[in-house]
Amino acid sequence: MISKRLLLSITLCASTMAATLPASAETLKVVASFTVLADVVKQVGGDHVHVTSLVGPNGDPHEFEPSPANARNLKEANVVFVSGEGLEGWMDRLISASGYQGKPVVASDGVTLRTMEEDGKTITDPHVWNSPVNVKVWVANIAKALAAADPADAGAFDNNAKAYTAKLDALDAYARSAFDKIPEDRRKVLTSHDAFGYFGREYGVSFLAPIGISTESEASAAEVAKLIEQIKQERVKTYFFENSNDPRLVRQVAKATGAEPGGELYVESLSDAKGPAPTYEKMFRFNVDQIAAAMRKSS
Template identity: 70%
Template sequence: MRPYLLLASLALPLVAGTASARDLTAVASFTVLADVVHQVAGDHVTVESLIGPNGDPHEFEPSPKDAKMLKSADLVFVSGEGLEGWMDRLVTASGFAGTPVTASAGIDTRTMDEDGETITDPHVWNDPNNVKTWVGNIEAALAKADPANAKAYAANAKAYLAKLSALDAQAHQAFDSIPVSERKVLTSHDAFGYFGRAYDVTFLSPVGLSTESEASAAGVAGLIDQIRAEGVKAYFFENSNDPRLVNQIAKATGARPGGELYVESLSDASGPAATYEQMMRYDIQQLAKAMKGNS
């Protein structure tokens, strides 16, 4: 694992609310979730992310500063479904008195077989329709913790749900006209399953659901054969992952570089994916461009 020894927090400029005596402090596990919490919370909650921009939630190692941040939080949000395997240890170490809110509760999850074990795919946010469930769970938790601002949270949630519907429409507009046979790309690890299910896109990858997995030589060789057989012509690396293995596979197959995708982490404020909405729009555009180039 790669240690993250410094405090990683998402810089979200917030304005103090006036409807309650004290604004809430919320901590989210990673930047994508932190941004969605911020969209629903608006100006009444200070939101921080344990993992910073371009960070990998699978390989995150909490620090004492992270424990301190968690202990002082009013609310803690996790995505769940096995993404934050380190969270229970952190909650215990921090002395946080509450129970983390699982934003993904209620989502129709997908499973896959990995090394003979059935595993739930935790990357639910890569389908904006799943993020609608996040929004509902976040709004409910905020309203329970801060009833005085419940109407504001409801209004923010309603506005953000409309943006998520627009993202879904943009994705369908981008991909529905592309032949299904051309909706195939190579990526670093198996993190786009929900995206693929929603928009009928096939993602091939050398590594499974967690970046902590290691690709076997036989698995890589089989993937190279599959890429050649299926005519996959474009590959992408991910902002929070090591691109070397994907580059090696692409070189062996002749696949063209499609660029960088954001899947488990937002970019910093100066990047193309500083919010969840920007991240999805950017990924949709990059993928569609590569697929249309295949046609």
């Protein structure tokens, strides 16, 4: 039979050990605005986060219409991530409707942004993730925000961030290797809308598109005619459509120019789990392979 003195000693020892161990944090409820960002948050957060993406697979973050379920997820979140730079024009309305009291973390803070002229205005291109160099900035911001919400697991977030940053460096090297072998005057393709600016800036690829940075914008007949003439002059041979928006206009332009289909690209949304781009890493490699193969064919 255990004596009272021995039982007291065991209890005190257990209490002392518990006091010296780091607190075990609960899994963070995290919301990300769209699938690409959600995947990167998962890579950094690991087992310590449960991530919900507001925009689902193959969804368009420009034209997204939030649902009551989105509002509930947002209200219950410990941390909310957006890419920022005008991508999520619907987020402020959703925050007001949901009653969420926090402030979203802008993952793109610190990215060297690209601006362009559209409809007589200077606007910022929000599609920063199409360069893994920019996604490294995302990773640093995500790790910092998760550590602030869950200090007990800060070391795990830091280790995950370092490991994923190494993967992003490998993606960057992969793309450079693919495009360095292609003559510069053949690095031109036609896409649905202007979402590959950062990709083009990194790898010397020119992307022509009938629609500007947002799929909500519309191209005039004069703008389409001008683009068709440019494609003919520059001898652009291949067009791609995108998984998250309507391909009819780009097909119309391609038909008028004789450009051949190169397939589907994943630009601002991942595929579902059964598709070729269920993670950011797979999405980027898939896009590089598709674009480079089309360029090699046209060369």
